[in-house]
Amino acid sequence: MPRPAAIEPTPIGRHHALLTEFRRAFKAGPPPLLALEGPRVLSEAIRAGVRLDQVLFSRTGLAQLGPKLLPQFSKHTELAVADDAAFAAAMDAAHPQGVAALAQFAASPLAAAFGSGAPAPLVLAAAGLQDPGNLGTLIRAADAFGATGVVALADTASPFNPKCVRASAGSLFHLPVASKVPAADLVAACRARGVRVVAAAARADLAPEAAQFEGPTCLLLGQEASGVPRELLRAADAAVAIPMAREIDSLNAGLAGAILLYEAARQRRR
Amino acid sequence: MPRPAAIEPTPIGRHHALLTEFRRAFKAGPPPLLALEGPRVLSEAIRAGVRLDQVLFSRTGLAQLGPKLLPQFSKHTELAVADDAAFAAAMDAAHPQGVAALAQFAASPLAAAFGSGAPAPLVLAAAGLQDPGNLGTLIRAADAFGATGVVALADTASPFNPKCVRASAGSLFHLPVASKVPAADLVAACRARGVRVVAAAARADLAPEAAQFEGPTCLLLGQEASGVPRELLRAADAAVAIPMAREIDSLNAGLAGAILLYEAARQRRR
Numbered sequence: 001m002p003r004p005a006a007i008e009p010t011p012i013g014r015h016h017a018l019l020t021e022f023r024r025a026f027k028a029g030p031p032p033l034l035a036l037e038g039p040r041v042l043s044e045a046i047r048a049g050v051r052l053d054q055v056l057f058s059r060t061g062l063a064q065l066g067p068k069l070l071p072q073f074s075k076h077t078e079l080a081v082a083d084d085a086a087f088a089a090a091m092d093a094a095h096p097q098g099v100a101a102l103a104q105f106a107a108s109p110l111a112a113a114f115g116s117g118a119p120a121p122l123v124l125a126a127a128g129l130q131d132p133g134n135l136g137t138l139i140r141a142a143d144a145f146g147a148t149g150v151v152a153l154a155d156t157a158s159p160f161n162p163k164c165v166r167a168s169a170g171s172l173f174h175l176p177v178a179s180k181v182p183a184a185d186l187v188a189a190c191r192a193r194g195v196r197v198v199a200a201a202a203r204a205d206l207a208p209e210a211a212q213f214e215g216p217t218c219l220l221l222g223q224e225a226s227g228v229p230r231e232l233l234r235a236a237d238a239a240v241a242i243p244m245a246r247e248i249d250s251l252n253a254g255l256a257g258a259i260l261l262y263e264a265a266r267q268r269r270r
Numbered sequence: 271m272p273r274p275a276a277i278e279p280t281p282i283g284r285h286h287a288l289l290t291e292f293r294r295a296f297k298a299g300p301p302p303l304l305a306l307e308g309p310r311v312l313s314e315a316i317r318a319g320v321r322l323d324q325v326l327f328s329r330t331g332l333a334q335l336g337p338k339l340l341p342q343f344s345k346h347t348e349l350a351v352a353d354d355a356a357f358a359a360a361m362d363a364a365h366p367q368g369v370a371a372l373a374q375f376a377a378s379p380l381a382a383a384f385g386s387g388a389p390a391p392l393v394l395a396a397a398g399l400q401d402p403g404n405l406g407t408l409i410r411a412a413d414a415f416g417a418t419g420v421v422a423l424a425d426t427a428s429p430f431n432p433k434c435v436r437a438s439a440g441s442l443f444h445l446p447v448a449s450k451v452p453a454a455d456l457v458a459a460c461r462a463r464g465v466r467v468v469a470a471a472a473r474a475d476l477a478p479e480a481a482q483f484e485g486p487t488c489l490l491l492g493q494e495a496s497g498v499p500r501e502l503l504r505a506a507d508a509a510v511a512i513p514m515a516r517e518i519d520s521l522n523a524g525l526a527g528a529i530l531l532y533e534a535a536r537q538r539r540r
Contacts, residue, residue: 141525146515174516209536245416245535246444255411255528258521262529265515266479 009057009066009079014086022056022090025102026162034105035162038097039065044170045103046072052101054078058087061098069099077101092162105160108176110189113149121195122264123218125151125186127228129253132157136167137254138221143171145261146268150177151186151218155229187235190218197236199228200256204239211240213264221257279327279336279349284356292326292360295372296432304375305432308367309335314440315373316342322371324348328357331368339369347371362432375430378446380459383419391465392534393488395421395456397498399523402427406437407524408491413441415531416538420447421456421488425499457505460488467506469498470526474509481510483534491530494522 012018025035036042036052045052055077057066062081073079088096114121124142129135135157142150152159159168159177190197195216213219220236222228233239242251242259251259282288295305306312306322315322325347327336332351343349358366384391394412399405405427412420422429429438429447460467465486483489490506492498503509512521512529521529 137522137525141521143516144514144521242532243535243539244414246413251411251414251528252407255407255525258525259529259532262512262532265513269513 009081012080012082019090026092034103037100041170048173050103052077052103055101057081058084058098107179110178110181112176113151113178115148120216122147125220126156127153128223129156132161132164133167134254136164138257139168140171141258141261143174145265151181152179154180154182183232199233199236199239201239201241204241206240208263213267221253224252279351282350282352289360296362304373307370311440318443320373322347322373325371327351328354328368377449380448380451382446383421383448385418390486392417395490396426397423398493399426402431402434403437404524406434408527409438410441411528411531413444415535421451422449424450424452453502469503469506469509471509471511474511476510478533483537491523491527
């Protein structure tokens with residue numbers, strides 16, 4: 001039940017404990033406490049039914065965003081406003097956008113990433129991807145191209161890292177995202193469900209358009225420089241490489257993943 | 271002619287004018303002075319024949335990268351080494367990689383972006399793209415997928431911005447990149463050459479696989495939120511949209527551009 005827009009956030013001083021809590025959440029960002037920043041991500045979270053525990057505005061942010069955002073919060077959300085400098089100091093973004101929130105949010109179980117029937121599973125799995133921005137980009141692309149879920153393996157950045165949350169631009173709330181999954185568990189889950197594991201590689205004989213992404217597929221992506229770890233590459237059913245006109249080292253994992261997901265969606269539309 | 275590896279960089283103090291010069295170049299980065307950072311970009315520049323005027327190592331960077339890099343510099347390059355803290359203070363990267371350079375580098379003329387005959391022109395043009403990191407990503411994707419050149423329109427970030435140079439990971443040196451081109455000049459150049467202008471849009475009837483990218487094409491990309499400016503969209507011959515499973519605002523310009531370039535390369539391979 002939205003509260004009436006008349007209810008105002010509580011002004012807090014620059015030494016208020018809530019600022020420390022935000023600062024700590026944006027630094028470490030461990031689940032289940034998720035740190036969100038910016039009106040777009042907040043709106044996406046609200047729309048997806050994520051429960052926001054605390055919302056913090058800057059003075060300027062409240063003036064600009066309050067009229068649109070305030071009516072969206074449930075009465076369980078604690079609202080506060082701090083002066084611009086104190087707000088900015090509690091954020092990790094270079095250009096904070098005037099509003100931030102803390103929310104309870106749990107990772108999905110691995111099984112959820114395979115969806116529930118139709119369409120055929122299209123799982124995006126990240127192996128050894130250290131850059132949270134790239135992981136966020138991948139989650140956004142997975143959402144855009146109809147993947148059934150995302151799996152961050154145990155050696156990958158946390159999908160709940162604030163940088164990943166920001167880069168995913170709300171997509172984190174729209175599809176199941178499993179975290180810290182042991183590689184062996186993912187491979188076993190794919191085998192059990194008849195899901196083909198296709199690893200992205202810098203060199204492989206298979207081009208994306210020949211990769212038969214129509215069937216149940218788990219797309220395995222590594223880090224830019226090192227690619228998918230060798231043991232995992234061996235466990236894959238196929239390796240696919242994006243053909244390039246010029247021999248460049250490799251595209252970054254976000255870009256390569258988005259292209260492969262686009263290609264999978266294209267094949268699934270036929 | 272590579273100099274013998276025995277020649278050592280000159281140690282400079284923490285108040286040396288060269289540090290100020292690097293700091294200024296990394297801050298402003300105006301052409302023709304290009305500020306490069308990291309061994310990978312430096313190697314790409316050397317391989318592409320870019321003339322490096324000054325190279326600056328950190329102490330740690332020299333120990334780690336010197337043996338491999340030193341033999342690659344021409345005798346016209348001034349070499350210096352500073353202590354790690356002074357080096358880091360002169361860079362704008364969060365994690366500078368121990369070596370940086372200043373180089374003379376000029377933008378290409380607009381005509382160069384259309385290539386010279388075969389293959390048919392595939393020009394990537396950025397309109398109103400403010401994020402230099404996204405522009406760098408696009409230049410890298412254009413290089414990877416065989417575009418004949420890149421055109422940054424007058425209202426777009428500079429391709430010579432250090433953040434763009436870093437994101438392009440050396441691709442800036444591998445294909446013609448024109449900068450500050452008035453939109454009307456680009457449209458006129460396309461008309462004169464029979465090049466079809468295809469604008470990327472959030473909504474359009476044309477899907478990428480039906481866009482006939484085999485012919486002479488100029489792919490026009492805007493900024494994530496606002497897209498291609500309306501006047502320019504009107505001047506385009508066609509608009510193309512990447513179909514998405516879920517209605518998300520839009521992919522960022524780097525991602526959308528990479529996908530369209532991949533699709534163009536795929537069609538051109540057939």
